[in-house]
Amino acid sequence: MSQPTLVExxxxxxxxxxxxxxxxxxxxxxxxxxxxxxxxxxEEHAIPGNPQEDDLFSDxxxxxxx
Numbered sequence: 001m002s003q004p005t006l007v008e009x010x011x012x013x014x015x016x017x018x019x020x021x022x023x024x025x026x027x028x029x030x031x032x033x034x035x036x037x038x039x040x041x042x043e044e045h046a047i048p049g050n051p052q053e054d055d056l057f058s059d060x061x062x063x064x065x066x
Contacts, residue, residue, distance in 0.1 A: 011035050 011032035
C-alpha cells in the first residue's frame with residue numbers, strides 16, 4: 001500500500017493528509033481556512049500585477065464619483 005500524500009497547512013504548517021478524510025485541505029482545519037480567507041479580505045495577500053498593463057486599460061474605465 002502506498003504512503004498517503006502529506007502537505008503542509010499554509011496557515012499553521014501542520015501536516016495534512018491529502019484526501020477525502022481532510023475536507024479542508026490544503027488547510028488542517030476550518031479555522032485555518034478562515035484565517036487565510038480573512039488575510040485575503042484584509043489585503044494581506046495579493047497576486048502581483050503588472051502596473052503597465054493596469055495603466056494601459058485604466059483610461060477605459062469611467063471616472064470614480066465618490
